[in-house]
Amino acid sequence: MCSKLYTPPALDVIHSNTARHGNPMALAHKECSSWAAGLEIPKKGKTILYTGCEYQMTAYISSMVGVLKVAKFQDGFFSAYKGMQAVTGKLGIDLAKIYGQVAGADKKLYEDIVRKAALTLKKLDIDFAYMDRELYSGALLYEYGYFDGLREHAKKVVSQLKDAGVNRIIALTPHSAEIFRKIYPKFVTGFDFEVVPYVCTLADRLKKSGRELSLHRPMTVTLHDPCHLARSLKITDEPREVLKAIKNLELKETEFNREKTVCCGAPCELVYPELSELIGARRVRELAGTGAEAALTLCPFCHANLSRAAAVSHVDIKIVDLIDIVYLALEDNNARS
């Protein structure tokens, strides 16, 4: 007989929350879909903007990491996990309540990015719907090895998409694009949807429409390619095509870009938060080394981890989502014309 192997308790929180509440942080549906308030986006349609609740839960994950980090590592570190598990033990329902207030400002920041993502599609005349009771993709279940959990969850996701009459998914985040394209076919039957990463949708539309965007003042940025997009899905040209379409914007590449991009540290955050921060710190130093005023990200977890790393290691570079810049360029353009 073998005793049970040890696995980090935070992972179990992610797993049980996803199974019971549809997403890892046990967010309520209205919290996940509040970005759509007042935008008049249809709730049924062939093409949907799929957020996977990822941006929406980023602030909560950050708060959770903050708690894990404050607890000193070693005994304290692990007892903090234990304490959290006790609190969240009752199906994890309280997580949002516990961390919601801490995450107030960040919460707004990430909700705004989703809102701008939707508004950007609208401004570019792309028709899309959304699901107001959207389920998370399950990427973290795969990440942490909960294959059985993913199999069950994926079935629910597929049937939700079918019920909504979807045949094309604009995947807002790299994690959801990757898991849909590469993992779902191995885990679930009937996943016959076209999956287009958000940035590809933008690149394609900008190219076809020939639309020019511009910023009202010159800006130099660098680009942090997300691992799951650049390496796993080999998508590296599209973000650059989008940036090229923006006047007054100069892209300064880091030495390690495209498929040679470097991890932001986020994947380790729930198990090894200190390590995660050190990895992030290295990456922000590289990004800052370009001399750019901002580093653009395409993934909410990259955004959160690099922002945190820049703050704690006192690296002077702003971390900005690419969506923010595109939205700003569209606004500036409109303001002028």
Added chain:
Amino acid sequence: MPDHKKVFQDYYSGLLVSACDPKLEIGLARSVKAYRERRSKTLKRFPKTIELAKEVRLIKEESANRREELVKIAKENLESNGAKVHLAKTADDALKIIDGIVGTGKVLVSAKTLTGEEVELREHLESRGNEVWETDIGQFIQQLRKEKPMHYVLPSLHVSREEVAGLLTKFFGKEIEPDIATEVRTIREFLREKYFKADFGLSGGNVVAADTGTIVLIENEGNIRMSTNVPPVHIALIGIDKIVPTFEDAIKVAEVTWRYAGFAIPFYLNLISAPSGTADIENTLVYGSSGPLELHVIFLDNGRSALAKDPVLKEATYCIKCGGCLLECPVFQLTAGNYGGRSYFGGVGTILSAYVADGMSAAAGIAYSCARCGRCVEECPLSIDAPGLIAELRHRILKNEQVKT
């Protein structure tokens, strides 16, 4: 039975301590920088290596599928060449076989061997009253530091010249300047006399050709030539995953190994198929000429054949240990070989730690320290899908699959 939680915690402590060690940071940063320059020059000079690597992937796939057959063929051919071949199912079996050959109170020189690290060979031999000297410069440094190797090709890549100087000053009892050439010269002088005193020479093998029974050993230092040739008996401890079908295959695997390790041309390439021998008198072959009188080859399984049959994780047995993945890994760049088990490191190494070297309990912590960022796949000549393997391993950990305790 291991306390799984404590094993996990201890691993994390070690990882964090190393990640916050400024000395390690200096040594590692210099090694990474030098590696990047060397490897990029190497692949520019020999661009065909990139194509050859694809062929090597196929060779390793075929070898994994023919594992048992290849062990048998390699054994037969080595025996007909005049070597003594031993098959070891477990680490303990390997140690017993070596005990039977070595006995106690002997002097041994060891060329760096990961398989030796896997079974803790040096510690075992020392505990039985033998004197063992590591002859690879990096591994010698690690021996003095009482630390495991921290990389496949560069065991002490995290140790700066300043630290080496301090270590040698203490060991030799005289002031050694922090100058790399001086340091190497000092170690050289110490080791040279050991080769001639040694009763046995130990080595591993980078790759083995089944059809000729040839062990290929890649090196720059000359320590492998000395260790395998000067002492009267050469003992090679080799994992069965190193056996490939043909001599041509073996050379291809070796070439890709040294190129991706960052070397354009290895200073020496050793091909060992038998103990030394001569037929100079009456054209009649006798063994034991200028080189070793005996060659013992121990093929170690230790979980490898089971792993080679695993539908998903068998990919880990393709690893040729060039170490290229490690130097670009974001976790390794902070922690060196602390991100790994006793002898295998990084993402792919975690699978080998789990099923070959260290067991599941130890591998659990390692498995969760991988970022699954996939940077290693870009560097791997065989494009081994470490992120996929790690996800699968985590799944097995959650299922409480335990092969060793």
